[in-house]
Amino acid sequence: MLAVAEQVFSARGIQATTMDEIAELVGVTKPLIYDYFGSKEGLLAATIERARGQLLAALIDSWVAQPAAAPRDRVRGVVHAFFAFIDEHDEAFALLRTEGALIGEASASVERIRQQTAKAFAEGLRTxxxxxxxxxRRVTVMAEILIGGCERLAVWRSTHPGTTAEEATDLVVTTIWDGLATVAEA
Structure with missing residues (x-):
């Protein structure tokens, strides 16, 4: 249900999507969707929460994948995991780009994604x-800056096709890592 909802929300937009359309594509009744999610907003929030969990798993997997790698390479790996996730889940990311249209629980879900992603970056940096x-606190702020840079570049990439996940990773790591390394050495 959530995968179909993600596709329909991103293809048609949140406002234009109907529960009837999603129910038909899933092969269930509309009342069943309402039983599970309560409302279209509840379904949207559940769809965003699903993407949040998937992104967090990708970031954590990246941090633990190379425990012996140099710090810069580990950070690079996590940044690349972020952009690879965005590329592999462009429909979920399309929902996040429409943040201005999100209200209530869906809007809160987007903020939870940011908080959880920044927390994962901070916990990884502390290792x-x-x-x-x-x-x-200082490491937390650095993680917020790092994820903010990733998020803004991901949004930019969505309207400027042609920048690969690899190129985006290089841009973020080159721009931000030198600053992080300087602070860590101070």
């Missing part, structure tokens, strides 16, 4: 020797 001794 790196140079960052482990820094004040936790």
């Amino acid at each position: 790196l020797p140079a960052f482990g001794s820094l004040e936790p």
